[in-house]
Amino acid sequence: MSKYSVSLQDMAEMFKALSNPHRLALFKRLMSCCEPGTRCRTDQEMRCCVGDLGQDVDIAPSTLSHHLKELNRAGLVRMQRNGKHVECWVEPDVVNRIGDFFNL
Amino acid sequence: MSKYSVSLQDMAEMFKALSNPHRLALFKRLMSCCEPGTRCRTDQEMRCCVGDLGQDVDIAPSTLSHHLKELNRAGLVRMQRNGKHVECWVEPDVVNRIGDFFNL
DNA sequence: TGAATATTTCGACATGTTTCGAAGTATAGA
DNA sequence: TCTATACTTCGAAACATGTCGAAATATTCA
Numbered sequence: 001m002s003k004y005s006v007s008l009q010d011m012a013e014m015f016k017a018l019s020n021p022h023r024l025a026l027f028k029r030l031m032s033c034c035e036p037g038t039r040c041r042t043d044q045e046m047r048c049c050v051g052d053l054g055q056d057v058d059i060a061p062s063t064l065s066h067h068l069k070e071l072n073r074a075g076l077v078r079m080q081r082n083g084k085h086v087e088c089w090v091e092p093d094v095v096n097r098i099g100d101f102f103n104l
Numbered sequence: 105m106s107k108y109s110v111s112l113q114d115m116a117e118m119f120k121a122l123s124n125p126h127r128l129a130l131f132k133r134l135m136s137c138c139e140p141g142t143r144c145r146t147d148q149e150m151r152c153c154v155g156d157l158g159q160d161v162d163i164a165p166s167t168l169s170h171h172l173k174e175l176n177r178a179g180l181v182r183m184q185r186n187g188k189h190v191e192c193w194v195e196p197d198v199v200n201r202i203g204d205f206f207n208l
Numbered sequence: 209t210g211a212a213t214a215t216t217t218c219g220a221c222a223t224g225t226t227t228c229g230a231a232g233t234a235t236a237g238a
Numbered sequence: 239t240c241t242a243t244a245c246t247t248c249g250a251a252a253c254a255t256g257t258c259g260a261a262a263t264a265t266t267c268a
Contacts, residue, residue, distance in 0.1 A: 015120075050215060065215060104206075
């Protein structure tokens with residue numbers, strides 16, 4: 001029945017990543033950079049570079065980098081270098097996995 | 105559109121509470137002590153006392169108490185003394201609020 | 209190759225978390 | 239009122255996290 005099976009440990013890691021207000025804001029921003037209802041596509045134009053994300057949160061670049069790394073390690077955010085920039089995005093499946101945990 | 109509006113700070117508090125594997129296990133147990141699909145009712149028999157919850161996690165009673173307090177402070181778990189026992193339960197709205205955050 | 213831009217790594221410090229045992233509080237029942 | 243049960247509070251130790259600035263790396267373009 002469970003399409004997305006994630007261990008309790010992995011879920012705890014995800015929630016830890018989302019437990020910091022700065023990281024949660026970053027994740028929310030990445031989650032909502034798409035059409036409402038459709039959820040984030042992985043298309044090029046739907047991605048967001050690290051610098052852009054830094055505009056919204058008032059933290060040092062090194063701290064921003066650290067937080068994105070944590071979101072990435074938890075499996076919540078994917079990252080890929082494109083030239084001078086590093087693009088970040090949220091895979092729709094990640095949100096589904098969380099929904100699955102709550103039986104939503 | 106948003107039935108359950110919670111601040112980013114409050115959401116971060118909830119995720120912090122769920123970021124610890126022991127607390128996540130406790131929450132999951134309380135979330136699933138009901139019919140699948142229907143989600144937890146607040147009826148007496150659907151509640152669970154602190155001692156019962158301690159059977160599943162291998163931690164000292166004082167640690168268990170601390171974790172339940174954290175879940176309660178985050179607004180995830182409700183607690184009420186009933187005689188010698190303290191009953192714990194998850195309000196269905198709490199799960200809806202989290203689902204709302206993820207647009208689920 | 210050298211400069212400019214974008215991002216990461218490192219080291220350090222302050223603060224927060226997890227955990228326990230011991231002692232304290234609350235309740236029910238003999 | 240005394241005792242047993244159920245749970246909480248307190249204090250302390252070990253460990254983890256958030257934050258920054260400085261230095262390092264990666265990439266593009268002149």
